[in-house]
Amino acid sequence: MKILAFDTSNKPLSVAVVVDGKVLAHLESTEKRTHSVTILPDIKKALEQSDLDINDIDLIAVAKGPGSYTGVRIAVTVAKVLADTLSKKLVGVSSLELLAANGDKAHILVPLMDARNDNAFAGVYQNSRDKFVSIIGDHHTSMEKLFESLKEYNEDQLEFINATPRLQELIQNQFPNSKIITSENSLPDAAKLAQLAETNKPVSDIDDFIPTYLRLTQAEHDWYAKGHKDDGNVSYVEEV
Amino acid sequence: MKKDTLILSFESSCDETSVAVIKNGKEILSNIIATQIKSHQRFGGVVPEVASRHHVEEITKCINLALDEAKVSYNDLNAVAVTYGPGLVGSLLIGIMAAKTVAFAHNLPLIKVNHLAGHIYSANFVTELQYPFMALLVSGGHTELVLVTAPGVFHTLGDTRDDAVGEAYDKIGRVLGINYPAGKKVDQMAAVGKDTFNFPRAMVQEDNLDFSFSGLKSAFINTVHHADQVHEELNKDDLAASFQGAVLDILSNKTFRALKQHPVKQLIVGGGVSANQGLRTRLAAEIKQRNLDMELVFPPLRLCGDNAAMIGAMAQIQYDKGDFAELDLNADPSLDFDME
Numbered sequence: 001m002k003i004l005a006f007d008t009s010n011k012p013l014s015v016a017v018v019v020d021g022k023v024l025a026h027l028e029s030t031e032k033r034t035h036s037v038t039i040l041p042d043i044k045k046a047l048e049q050s051d052l053d054i055n056d057i058d059l060i061a062v063a064k065g066p067g068s069y070t071g072v073r074i075a076v077t078v079a080k081v082l083a084d085t086l087s088k089k090l091v092g093v094s095s096l097e098l099l100a101a102n103g104d105k106a107h108i109l110v111p112l113m114d115a116r117n118d119n120a121f122a123g124v125y126q127n128s129r130d131k132f133v134s135i136i137g138d139h140h141t142s143m144e145k146l147f148e149s150l151k152e153y154n155e156d157q158l159e160f161i162n163a164t165p166r167l168q169e170l171i172q173n174q175f176p177n178s179k180i181i182t183s184e185n186s187l188p189d190a191a192k193l194a195q196l197a198e199t200n201k202p203v204s205d206i207d208d209f210i211p212t213y214l215r216l217t218q219a220e221h222d223w224y225a226k227g228h229k230d231d232g233n234v235s236y237v238e239e240v
Numbered sequence: 241m242k243k244d245t246l247i248l249s250f251e252s253s254c255d256e257t258s259v260a261v262i263k264n265g266k267e268i269l270s271n272i273i274a275t276q277i278k279s280h281q282r283f284g285g286v287v288p289e290v291a292s293r294h295h296v297e298e299i300t301k302c303i304n305l306a307l308d309e310a311k312v313s314y315n316d317l318n319a320v321a322v323t324y325g326p327g328l329v330g331s332l333l334i335g336i337m338a339a340k341t342v343a344f345a346h347n348l349p350l351i352k353v354n355h356l357a358g359h360i361y362s363a364n365f366v367t368e369l370q371y372p373f374m375a376l377l378v379s380g381g382h383t384e385l386v387l388v389t390a391p392g393v394f395h396t397l398g399d400t401r402d403d404a405v406g407e408a409y410d411k412i413g414r415v416l417g418i419n420y421p422a423g424k425k426v427d428q429m430a431a432v433g434k435d436t437f438n439f440p441r442a443m444v445q446e447d448n449l450d451f452s453f454s455g456l457k458s459a460f461i462n463t464v465h466h467a468d469q470v471h472e473e474l475n476k477d478d479l480a481a482s483f484q485g486a487v488l489d490i491l492s493n494k495t496f497r498a499l500k501q502h503p504v505k506q507l508i509v510g511g512g513v514s515a516n517q518g519l520r521t522r523l524a525a526e527i528k529q530r531n532l533d534m535e536l537v538f539p540p541l542r543l544c545g546d547n548a549a550m551i552g553a554m555a556q557i558q559y560d561k562g563d564f565a566e567l568d569l570n571a572d573p574s575l576d577f578d579m580e
């Protein structure tokens with residue numbers, strides 16, 4: 001199986017070509033670059049390094065969020081258009097699950113993305129038979145609530161992944177004996193993404209494939225807060 | 241005989257996702273437009289983050305519909321074109337990423353198109369363009385007078401100093417209780433009402449070709465608020481007619497000032513506000529009254545708003561010139577003619 005995998009969910013960018021479990025190309029960047037500018041040239045470069053044509057690829061794997069709204073949209077748009085236009089299989093993997101893949105498989109893994117003001121996108125995963133099983137689904141949460149939901153686990157078993165300095169401080173206060181992997185040491189790795197994708201089911205309808213934002217826009221949030229409800233029959237986008 | 245050119249074009253600069261297949265820049269084989277108006281009406285105007293999300297939801301559906309309706313496959317295409325500015329950055333990016341991906345996947349040349357140029361070249365579907373021609377661009381984001389001296393060569397003669405004309409319609413529409421986009425309804429009310437309020441016509445005495453609508457908008461809002469305070473009921477149709485009367489005076493004054501300086505054989509009107517019936521009638525009447533030997537061109541209503549067909553029309557000119565973009569193309573939200 002020939003897999004092209006990429007992630008632009010947050011500041012780092014990672015692209016990989018993996019063929020039958022072997023990593024043929026692996027491009028990574030942590031510099032502050034513009035993903036919209038670099039993603040396609042990087043995909044092209046990765047294929048060249050692998051001596052493959054895009055038509056040779058069997059499966060496109062993409063980190064589908066959560067993350068930066070623009071970041072996940074860029075990767076998801078490229079992935080869905082590429083899969084659709086070349087009739088390739090498409091697999092979307094949680095961007096948090098991809099971070100969990102950086103952890104120690106024996107631990108309870110808590111991948112995080114700092115969402116400011118002591119909030120985060122977080123999930124809780126456990127590795128069983130080389131698959132990551134989600135124990136608590138990806139969600140947007142205050143760190144306080146997250147800690148509450150983790151109290152039932154043995155502190156020594158917990159491993160927090162992708163902690164910014166502020167999140168690290170909060171975690172150390174709450175669970176001083178837990179393991180923490182900082183942001184610098186937990187870059188998303190597209191080669192691991194390819195691996196995760198192989199055990200996942202391809203999306204059945206590419207048109208309906210969209211990023212996982214895990215948060216409404218402010219405008220929608222305010223609109224619902226005013227008591228508005230979606231009328232089930234109304235489609236907000238219409239072909240004219 | 242010259243071989244036909246087929247361009248798959250993308251437009252996603254604001255709240256319409258559109259994909260079209262255009263033959264030789266002149267013939268629309270398909271022009272799929274998915275509009276998000278109903279979504280943004282919930283919020284009283286376009287919310288950029290919501291717009292961008294909808295574009296991702298619609299993009300592959302629009303591509304496939306455009307190809308199906310045109311009855312062509314990727315192998316038949318000669319190039320891929322896309323709007324790269326001006327517009328909302330998050331919205332522009334979806335069309336750009338999609339266009340770059342298709343160009344890369346099928347090894348097709350990529351063409352980056354200025355959205356404003358697209359609006360001007362929607363006239364290409366209506367008439368044979370004769371250079372030089374004058375273009376009046378009127379939309380929710382722009383109010384410009386542009387002299388087009390040769391294919392794809394633009395000179396901005398005048399621009400708005402504050403609000404775009406379509407923006408002014410939406411703002412006074414809100415005061416009249418009309419949901420966005422307000423242009424069509426205000427136009428209909430204006431047709432019924434009378435210009436009784438004598439709102440100011442900004443800058444019509446000045447010898448430049450720039451526009452200003454914020455003074456008019458403020459005068460309108462102040463008039464309505466004052467009436468509210470003294471519990472006076474104003475005739476809404478007359479208010480609309482008075483607003484539109486001032487808008488048309490300003491647009492027509494500057495347009496014919498420009499035409500006097502640069503006599504041409506064609507006046508092209510483009511952008512969302514070119515659907516305005518009052519504007520269409522007014523410009524035609526002025527041309528007649530001034531005895532000008534000049535063709536007045538309005539796009540058909542379907543091509544007044546944002547659409548990918550117009551992007552394909554402009555892209556053909558760039559295709560013929562060999563003006564191609566690379567896979568590192570980025571959005572340019574504040575792109576203008578003079579910045580290229």
Ligand SMILES: [Zn+2]
Pocket residue numbers: 355359379511512545546
């Ligand atoms: Zn427009």
